[in-house]
Amino acid sequence: MFENLKKLKQLKEIGDSLKKEKIEIERDGIKIIMNGKMEIEEVKLNPELRQDEQEIILKNCINEAIRKIQMLVAQKMMQI
Numbered sequence: 001m002f003e004n005l006k007k008l009k010q011l012k013e014i015g016d017s018l019k020k021e022k023i024e025i026e027r028d029g030i031k032i033i034m035n036g037k038m039e040i041e042e043v044k045l046n047p048e049l050r051q052d053e054q055e056i057i058l059k060n061c062i063n064e065a066i067r068k069i070q071m072l073v074a075q076k077m078m079q080i
Helices: 002-020 051-078
Strands: 022-027 030-035 040-044
Touching: 002 030, 002 051, 022 051, 030 051
Parallel strands: none
Antiparallel strands: 022 030, 030 040
């Protein structure tokens, strides 16, 4: 029983530490910052690009950030 409580505490600590982690992705003047809880904290667009170009680049930046966060979460979970 105490082992389960210990693991629960460790999971909470990992969740708290992930919130502090930041992933920044920038491509062609478009930048996003995402925290470890997969919440987007900042988006900067490039007004020199057409809207359709911005949409594609932004989508790619978000997908890359999510992949990096997933890797980070997996590494932290392996520590338990």
